[in-house]
Amino acid sequence: MPSPALTHRIAVLAVPPVTTFDLSIPDIVFGSAESAGKPAYEVTVCTTEPGPVAATGSLQVVVPHGLDVLARADTVIVTGSGARAEADSRVLAALRAAADRGARVASLCTGAFVLAQAGLLDGRSATTYWVQAGALGHRFPAVRVERALFVEDGPVLTSAGLTAGIDLCLHMVRSDHGAAVANAVARLAVISAARDGGQAPYLPAPVSAADGTSLAATRAWAQQRLHEPLTLAALAAHAGVSVRTLNRRFLAEAGTTPLQWLLSQRVEWARELLETTDQPVDLVADRAGFGTADSLRRHLLQRVGMTPRAYRARFALSARVGRRPAGRTP
Structure with missing residues (x-):
């Protein structure tokens, strides 16, 4: 749980090609959280080579910060991407270094493939976008792949695809600051309160x-x-x-x-x-x-x-x- 005297620093790692929806989730959720009337988190997006980053869809993404942000982050979040091939070795080294010094590490959607390549999911339970769950388990047999909205295994957390990333981020806010703060974020962002991680990721999302x-x-x-x-x-x-x-x-x-x-x-x-x-x-x-x-x-x-x-x-x-x-x- 973050010290009330300090702002919890979150590094959001964009691994190209980034999914812009996933990239926006940490900013929306953590950026809306307040504790004792002050911002509870400081969110910074970073990537291997600062500047334009390839993205899925028609939007263009520019990320101004490099991997040095990970060295001072309390939490590192790897967003979903199409990067199921080999990730940049510099990214993997930076993730391992962050985990070794005790940072909380998380992934959204297919970002779990990057954590797995870094060896951070070995011997742990994890999840990913349900369409790719079989591929994750086949490629990384040391990972116990679960079909769930999100999975927390010690200091490593993973979420299923798309809106499940919101559930995971709300879960982290709730773990850090309690239900009242997390529910306030959900109300402010006009999103549903966090669902339990054990729910199946392919259930229909709430609609009117x-x-x-x-x-x-x-x-x-x-x-x-x-x-x-x-x-x-x-x-x-x-x-x-x-x-x-x-x-x-x-x-x-x-x-x-x-x-x-x-x-x-x-x-x-x-x-x-x-x-x-x-x-x-x-x-x-x-x-x-x-x-x-x-x-x-x-x-x-x-x-x-x-x-x-x-x-x-x-x-x-x-x-x-x-x-x-x-x-x-x-």
């Missing part, structure tokens, strides 16, 4: 239906009632559809089932309450809809790997200055 069948209103209704014993029947009744139709539309719009979405929302709300209030764990569990502290503890351990008390001890900086979360349930 053009024919008036969107369940957005029902999701908003449920978010204000997380403390209530919401059931599939109650959600379906609010949406004015059958339970079967609710399940089908929910999967198409939110990429998960209604009950899994509801559980994720409750976990996120509990995390914010643990961070931003000094309420007893029993009350937090009740407000978040878990009913008992034991139930909250079980789900938080499963999702985050920490008990409520341990989570609060790590992230409850805002509670010590008396800030309370806004919105949602009383």
